[in-house]
Amino acid sequence: MALPEERSEVMLRSMIHRLFMLVVTFVLFSLFVFTLMRLAPGDPASMLLLEIGAVPEQSIVADLQKQWGLDQSFIQQYLAWANHVFQGELGHSFSSGEPVLSEMIERLGSTSKLIASSFLLTLFISIPIGIWMGLNEGTMADRVVYSMTILGLSIPLYWLAILLMYALGVIWPVLPVVGSSTTRHYILPVTAMTLVQSVYFIRMVRSYTIQYSKFSYIEAAKARGLRPSIFYPSYLLRSMFIPILTLITTSLPSFFGASIITETIFSFPGFSKYMLEAIFRRDFPVIQGSALFVAAFIFVFNFMTDLLYFLADPRVHLDKQRWEV
């Protein structure tokens, strides 16, 4: 057992290490984005000239390239670019001419509402069902629900969303299927996302429950006949906190992917749709800006959950691999 001051020192050191890794990861990702941008077909100088309707003459192209620093080495170009990007200067959209940063912020609200509400709803639905299934492992009810989750994993979100749209928007038109102006507009997109994500969560929570119920202190607590109101929250859920936290962190990317599909189907004017549409317009500043933003968000989110691990389980050390199933 480490002494309190030792523990905080270990914590501090590994925090610094994690922070360092966070920066390294982000720099690597920005390098990746920059490399792809340089690999993009077409030379930016001649492309701009073609866009404004001028003939890309050799001398003008060379001048522009010099002006933009395109004649410098790859590393120099990257450093100049990174210098801008890390200061939040993400440039202007090719198609609208507006600053990318403000366009992104404008659209973040509806997407974060969409993702947050389906995230919370998924947790509320799947944790109780998963625990109930895990505690009744092997019973008829568990087997039936479990087989349903096997099928559920295979339902494409885009098909489910279309079926929901058809059922509740065409056959029995009770809900709006396009846009995001009112709360009612969120019902169908959130339902579609929650249904698909819950299947995965339920299966994971079920397997954690099975695994954790075999621990001696959980069995002892059950044998002592603890009241459910004490047993569930303070024994079972508390010990499952770390795996569930891992589940939440690792599934954030899939919520982002799901939001792209959902926003496209329901013509939801959010951030994810904005990002997807940028690739059809070949709007490089938007692609670059939003990709860096999403990556930064996910890396920081992972870092924050790492902090939570420390608070939840003091045994988590620097050298220890993250809890994985």
Next chain:
Amino acid sequence: MISIIRANKLPTAALLYIILLIITGLAAPWISPYDPFHTNHQQKLLPPSVAHPFGTDYLGRDLLSRVIHGISESVFPVFIVLSVVMLIGLLVGTWSAFLGNKLDMLMMSLTDIFTALPSMLLTIVVVGFLGFGMENVYFAVILSWWAKYVRIIRGLIHDVKKEPYITASRVSGAFGLRIITRHMIPNIMPQIGTMLILDVSKVILTLSGLSFLGIGAQPPSPEWGVMLLDGKNYLQVAPWMGFFPGFMIFLTAASFQIIGERLRRER
């Protein structure tokens, strides 16, 4: 044999479906009732009937023929993508398991980055900068899947390394590469195989999803995701246009899932 089938009715049915699907896909030019690209304006948006079991679309194309031709566009690429992913996983994963501590950690940090990022984000960046086209889409999907296989195969090799039969073969004079190819990889193949089958259904959903978003296969391809997108636009007048392609994606993904799940229970 019969008792095995009787005990595994659903997995057997799934396997039969997949075999039938692959044969149908290979034989598509000969067995599909109509030309999948032939438009006929007298017969557009017809509901399912005897002549057109899945109905026709907004250009009068027969949907059943399109679904049949779509097999080679929606299902076969998945096998290619996953084979590449598995090959990378075997090479890099085994290599990483034998690397020194520092290099191994570097490799794992690299895979950490790729597993943390949404595959959709990688796809958008790759396709956004390098342009449309299936090869870029495959590249993007491989880019977001390789890390998982490297990690898992590295872990499996690590576990196998300590097994007594590896020590035994080493003692009996086998060396490096021979131990890896003859003893280690065959022993981890069952785990990798199960994982691959389960991942087939995920990659089917991913690839068709990308086509549905307009990133992957492009019209007039009969890829199921592309057909589903058409179906979405004609939801009010011709719901069958969206139902059948989506159902095929679901059925195919579910079959692989059922088989994979059954194999996993075996272990």
